[in-house]
Amino acid sequence: MTEVTIDKAEDKVNEITEKKKRPRRKRREGTLARREAIAGYLFVLPWVIGVIAFLIMPLSNSFQYALANIKMTPKGRIISFVGYQNFTQIWFEDASFPTTIWGYVLNTLLSVPVIVVFALIIAMLLNDKIKLKGMFRLIFFLPVIVVSGPVMGMLADQGAATVPSMNVTLITGLLEGVLPGSLVTAISSLFENMIMILWYSGVQILIFLSALQKIDTTLYEAAKIDGGSGWECFWKITLPTIKPMLLLNAVYTVIFLSNNEQNSIIVMIQDAMFAASQGYGYASAMAWLYSVVVTLLVAVVAIVLMTRKDAYDRQVAKMKRKHRKDAREVRKIRRRNRRNEGKIASTTR
Template identity: 45%
Template sequence: MKIKRKKMGIITRRSLTGLVFVSPWILGFIIFFINPLIQSVTFSLNNVLITAKGRKLSYVGIGNYRDIFTKDAFFVDRLVDFFKDIMLQLPLILVFALMIAILLNQSIKCKGLFRTLFFLPIIVVSGPVLSMLMDSGSTTIPLIEQYGVFDLVRDSVPVFLQEAVIGLLSELLLILWYSGVPTLIFFAGLQKIDVSLYEASYMDGASAWVSFWRIVLPAIRGMILINSIYVTVFLATSELNEVIILIRSNMLDASKGFGIASAMAWIYTVSILVIIGICYFLFGREPKAKVLHYDTPVKKRRMKRAKA
């Protein structure tokens, strides 16, 4: 009983510690986000007219959502383009960040300097700086277009993915710049792997490739999920995102206003949650452990030998 109470005490203390760390976010969400969320839901179900006396709401139900899919000529296309971009950009960023993290995890000098260099673009590339870099063509690789890579894409890639692949290649440096935070997260996960696991695998004859699949990937499974969510949210809320730009322009449009813009925002939010749900389905669930049943002939023979 004492051991059980002690365990319960440890679990309770850990839970309270976690709540203390999370409490600032919870309080901030309740104070600053609950009211705008409720307000945006209300706006999405109404036509909102801005007058001199304030906002005038007229209830239309799901009319705004229906108009978006039946009358709007841009939102659905841009939402589909966003899905295509995420499908291509997310794996590229994760793979590149993991490769850099594995290289930084080796026994090399000046690890701190290299970590800073890979993280620095996240600080520099933001807001007006990012817009200036894109306008000057600094985020593109001219050789890709000069050597006919775009023509090769048009000849070999399916039609519905051609624009997304060309857009990815034309802004390849910008996509790789987004890998700073995922690289640091992967690097932190790799440092927590016990070195004795690598040593034991090498003694058993496992190659570096086998160790990567059997040791590294299972150990950083949670990091892959965190990075997937981070990159998805980062790309979804970027100032350069066409869906965000469209929602903002509709919000300031007198013919559409806050009602249509709020409905678009909620459709976009649900789409992002679907992507996050897919990431959780792929990386968040722990693989089922294999249960050894002792009723097989091999196990029975081993048990007989042990008894003998």
């Protein structure tokens, strides 16, 4: 009885392991491959040096600064280690930083969908067969060329950043009854700087446009033959196809908004850097906190828009799981066999 089961198990083991038994020779790198690799290293060498000198070293220095108090004296810098005091000071004693950063998070979370949806709409309009396509593209891309901190500041000061004849106070008044205060200010500032926000969508429009142009038109024809309307085509064909671009654009927008000179936190950091009472250490701590927040925002956006696995991917994952399970079973059976063989040997002796 036991021998029968052992035989069966052995068969199964052979069956499963047969696939893996293909001879896999470890290929050694030839001289050509090695020479190519060396050439590759030489080509990217400037970048590697740059990363070490301008990314990794400053990063570690900045971390060191963040935990220290730096005094500038005529003799040089005096760095005294103070631990996490900078952070506690920023977070608990300075009222301005937490409120500013909270406002920034709200603003970004509100404007990213606006920018991305708006860019998508314009890209779809431009993707239609229209006349003067070149001229419209010229207009929508123009802001990318002129947008810069001082120019935006000048225009915003003059009130050129609001859509004319849009009554912001009315909208604010309406919202105040329904929503909490901080959200209302964020939304009203969104409306106030509507044009500026629209101006940030130039690159995104182009990215969407080139993605839209690459969609296979036969898909739409097939859908139309099956009686799909334009609305259905958008949700079932256009949107799933350009979903990776949606993610790309959203992340790009978050980064753009965060690293923008108009951003009040960036101005704050710079001010703190040269302020007598605060200095480099304080500013570094601020920058670290800020970059953590930005990274979190990027992560949130990425998770929300991450492409879900389609049926094929799910199948692959399932098969992989099954293989792993099989392999585990094989190991188990082998172990049992060995044990049983030992037992049989001992009993026959």
